Amino acid sequence: MTHLLEVRSLRKTYRLGRVDVPVLKGLDFDVREGEWVAVLGASGSGKSTLLHLCGALDRPDRDGGTVLYREQNINKWSAKAKDRYRNTAVGFVFQFYHLLPEMNVLQNTALASMVRYGHLGYLSRRSQLMRRAAQLLDAFGLSNRARHKPAELSGGERQRVAIARALMNEPALLLADEPTGNLDAVTGGQILDVIAETHRQGQTIVMVTHDRAIASRADRIVELKGGRLATS
Amino acid sequence: MYQASLTSRYLLRKIIPLLAMLSVALCTAMVIIVFSVMNGFLDLVTQAGRKLIGDVAIDGPVTGFAWYEEVLDELRRLKTVEAASPMIETYGLLKMPYNQIAQVQVVGIDPESYDAVTGYASTLYWRPLTEAEAKRLPAGDIRREQWEPDESLLDWRRILHGSLLDPEFESLGPIGPEGLRNHTPEWQNPHGANESLLERLKVAGRTLQTPAGSPGLVPGIRVSIVNERVAGRSYDFRGTWFMPTREVTLTVLPLTDEGGIRNPESRVFPVVNEFAVERYDVDSAYVFVPVDVVQKMLGMQPVRELSTTEFDEFGDPVPTGRMTPGRVTRIVVKARAGVAPVRLREQVQEAYASVFERHVGAMPPPSQMNIRTWEEQIALYIGAVKNETALVMTLFSIISLVAVILVLSIFWTVVQQKTRDIGILRAVGASRLGITWLFLLYALILGILGAAIGCGLAVLIVHNINPIHHFLGEQFGIVIWDPKVYMFDEVPNDVNPVFATMIMAAGVLFAVLGALLPSVRAALIDPVSALRYE
Numbered sequence: 233m234t235h236l237l238e239v240r241s242l243r244k245t246y247r248l249g250r251v252d253v254p255v256l257k258g259l260d261f262d263v264r265e266g267e268w269v270a271v272l273g274a275s276g277s278g279k280s281t282l283l284h285l286c287g288a289l290d291r292p293d294r295d296g297g298t299v300l301y302r303e304q305n306i307n308k309w310s311a312k313a314k315d316r317y318r319n320t321a322v323g324f325v326f327q328f329y330h331l332l333p334e335m336n337v338l339q340n341t342a343l344a345s346m347v348r349y350g351h352l353g354y355l356s357r358r359s360q361l362m363r364r365a366a367q368l369l370d371a372f373g374l375s376n377r378a379r380h381k382p383a384e385l386s387g388g389e390r391q392r393v394a395i396a397r398a399l400m401n402e403p404a405l406l407l408a409d410e411p412t413g414n415l416d417a418v419t420g421g422q423i424l425d426v427i428a429e430t431h432r433q434g435q436t437i438v439m440v441t442h443d444r445a446i447a448s449r450a451d452r453i454v455e456l457k458g459g460r461l462a463t464s
Numbered sequence: 465m466y467q468a469s470l471t472s473r474y475l476l477r478k479i480i481p482l483l484a485m486l487s488v489a490l491c492t493a494m495v496i497i498v499f500s501v502m503n504g505f506l507d508l509v510t511q512a513g514r515k516l517i518g519d520v521a522i523d524g525p526v527t528g529f530a531w532y533e534e535v536l537d538e539l540r541r542l543k544t545v546e547a548a549s550p551m552i553e554t555y556g557l558l559k560m561p562y563n564q565i566a567q568v569q570v571v572g573i574d575p576e577s578y579d580a581v582t583g584y585a586s587t588l589y590w591r592p593l594t595e596a597e598a599k600r601l602p603a604g605d606i607r608r609e610q611w612e613p614d615e616s617l618l619d620w621r622r623i624l625h626g627s628l629l630d631p632e633f634e635s636l637g638p639i640g641p642e643g644l645r646n647h648t649p650e651w652q653n654p655h656g657a658n659e660s661l662l663e664r665l666k667v668a669g670r671t672l673q674t675p676a677g678s679p680g681l682v683p684g685i686r687v688s689i690v691n692e693r694v695a696g697r698s699y700d701f702r703g704t705w706f707m708p709t710r711e712v713t714l715t716v717l718p719l720t721d722e723g724g725i726r727n728p729e730s731r732v733f734p735v736v737n738e739f740a741v742e743r744y745d746v747d748s749a750y751v752f753v754p755v756d757v758v759q760k761m762l763g764m765q766p767v768r769e770l771s772t773t774e775f776d777e778f779g780d781p782v783p784t785g786r787m788t789p790g791r792v793t794r795i796v797v798k799a800r801a802g803v804a805p806v807r808l809r810e811q812v813q814e815a816y817a818s819v820f821e822r823h824v825g826a827m828p829p830p831s832q833m834n835i836r837t838w839e840e841q842i843a844l845y846i847g848a849v850k851n852e853t854a855l856v857m858t859l860f861s862i863i864s865l866v867a868v869i870l871v872l873s874i875f876w877t878v879v880q881q882k883t884r885d886i887g888i889l890r891a892v893g894a895s896r897l898g899i900t901w902l903f904l905l906y907a908l909i910l911g912i913l914g915a916a917i918g919c920g921l922a923v924l925i926v927h928n929i930n931p932i933h934h935f936l937g938e939q940f941g942i943v944i945w946d947p948k949v950y951m952f953d954e955v956p957n958d959v960n961p962v963f964a965t966m967i968m969a970a971g972v973l974f975a976v977l978g979a980l981l982p983s984v985r986a987a988l989i990d991p992v993s994a995l996r997y998e
């Protein structure tokens with residue numbers, strides 16, 4: 233299988249006042265097409281940071297290594313190309329769901345497609361896109377919630393909406409940051425079932441967690457420790 | 465696409481930004497109202513200026529200029545001239561029927577030609593009105609009554625009754641319509657033997673002559689202080705001194721050639737009508753009298769020339785047989801349609817110069833004459849009003865900057881509140897520009913709504929500004945628009961659509977301007993920290 237993502241000697245340092253806090257210290261990480269990788273690490277180990285760098289939401293240190301997506305260095309891209317990458321190539325799922333409170337469930341799901349197309353493009357594809365969003369919600373057991381606002385949903389339901397949103401533009405890579413971190417064991421299990429189901433259908437997934445039990449659902453576990461990865 | 469979708473939802477859900485809209489609305493309304501009134505005032509001044517002085521006026525010294533009839537002939541020959549009329553203007557004292565004395569501006573006119581130049585007849589207060597004119601008057605206005613005899617007399621009796629019930633005249637007792645028809649003019653006006661009041665009002669104002677042939681006087685409607693103005697261009701005459709049934713004594717001061725004053729000249733005139741040009745300074749001070757009468761009173765009429773060398777047996781100078789021509793102080797000229805006043809002025813100057821050529825020494829040289837278009841005559845005043853308008857507009861525009869700052873601070877807060885959403889949008893691929901546009905679009909729509917609401921409010925207020933002003937005056941004694949200061953009784957109440965649109969556009973611009981900085985800040989927010997933001 234080819235590598236979808238190749239991360240080489242990745243470095244990320246935060247500055248707190250006058251002190252440099254290195255979080256990632258030359259990390260190497262590969263993700264193969266169709267694979268489900270779990271990144272295991274303690275709180276504050278830099279899991280989220282890694283995910284943000286993989287998703288082009290943040291940039292590594294100067295000369296801080298490379299993130300290759302399909303053999304292209306995403307940090308060399310223009311802002312426009314990065315926006316497009318986040319929009320169509322990756323989908324983020326966050327611990328705290330991060331849905332837009334003003335939009336209903338269906339619109340939240342379709343958000344990435346609204347960003348993707350301009351007015352005309354969106355309106356001309358509207359019914360097709362709405363069908364896709366509705367199908368995703370249906371698959372996640374949310375078809376009767378489409379018109380509800382996020383505030384009217386339970387945590388598990390919100391996270392399912394967030395996963396649907398992440399998958400809207402059929403990204404090559406799903407980046408999940410502690411997707412069950414805010415949920416009880418049962419609901420978290422359901423979310424993992426949903427993720428497993430998408431994986432079965434071929435979705436490449438990088439999931440970040442501090443819980444070994446949850447990580448064990450993935451094909452492969454890597455551990456983030458001291459700013460580097462170790463296969464466990 | 466998400467911008468439109470989010471904006472429409474923000475509009476319905478967020479209260480605070482509506483305050484931004486409100487501030488845009490209020491500023492827009494304020495500027496439109498101020499501008500409409502100021503600009504309307506400027507228009508009024510301009511129009512009124514034209515109405516009183518025609519297109520071009522020739523002004524001579526206060527002692528007048530001779531050979532004006534030849535100037536008139538010369539002018540009337542010009543193809544560019546529609547009409548020309550001689551006038552004498554001087555100061556005078558008017559003894560009112562109630563024995564008070566008012567200072568007045570005496571305007572001697574030749575009514576027919578003066579009407580042709582200025583539309584004088586249409587300024588007469590008492591005249592049969594067209595249906596459209598009558599409709600514009602308030603319901604109680606006496607001028608809406610029928611102008612045909614008999615029935616109308618019953619109505620006119622109402623006002624006359626007021627006069628008749630004055631203690632002074634009580635002894636006359638009540639009288640019927642017939643009695644009025646016969647009596648009123650006689651006992652109050654010895655000059656018009658059997659004329660009826662209505663006949664006089666219909667005709668005598670336009671001719672400045674009673675049907676019996678005596679010269680009449682037409683004062684401005686506010687010259688008599690007992691004419692009490694009520695709202696809507698009407699005056700209340702009931703129970704007061706109804707001027708057109710009275711006579712007044714006019715005193716003028718003839719000047720010597722050296723500018724000294726000879727003996728004052730007085731003459732009794734029947735008041736044959738009143739006029740209103742809706743300009744306070746004119747309506748309260750001007751009286752019209754026939755130009756030949758005032759000419760005589762001022763000693764400016766044609767006289768037989770007396771010899772300076774030959775004397776009769778009593779030592780008085782002997783007539784030479786020639787006439788010294790009469791004098792007037794002003795000629796007003798109206799241009800034919802399509803002729804620019806400036807062009808007409810040049811021709812008027814030439815006409816005067818050619819008459820002067822014939823009478824060198826007997827007329828003031830052209831250089832001593834003021835020959836100006838109506839615009840040039842009021843330029844100084846108009847310029848002042850224009851400056852004031854510009855000043856006020858500038859001040860209010862600066863005040864409107866407060867709205868920009870308000871929008872800025874509100875949007876700053878909104879962006880702060882929406883930080884997490886901005887992070888989410890960036891995470892799903894929204895560009896920085898897209899985020900900027902999200903907030904600018906939001907501000908744009910708030911601005912458009914605000915400006916539209918403000919404009920609607922302004923139109924509503926401006927159109928009803930006179931009733932509102934009247935109400936403020938009655939209830940709280942607040943009089944902003946004092947006709948003594950602004951010359952006009954009514955506050956201008958028209959909104960110029962072009963300027964209103966421009967001001968609305970400025971309102972929208974201000975809203976967008978205020979949102980610019982917060983929008984840029986929103987775009988610059990780091991998505992990672994935005995997503996951490998709780």
Ligand SMILES: Nc1ncnc2c1ncn2[C@@H]1O[C@H](COP(=O)(O)OP(=O)(O)OP(=O)(O)O)[C@@H](O)[C@H]1O
Nearest residue numbers: 246247248255273274275276277278279280281282
């Ligand atoms: N903007 C920042 N400025 C300074 N330090 C930061 C910043 N963002 C993250 N850090 C620090 O970097 C380290 C890694 O943070 P990160 O969020 O990646 O950890 P994490 O493994 O995701 O932790 P958690 O499991 O609690 O989510 C932490 O010590 C954190 O305090």
Ligand SMILES: [Mg+2]
Nearest residue numbers: 279280281409
């Ligand atoms: Mg984290």
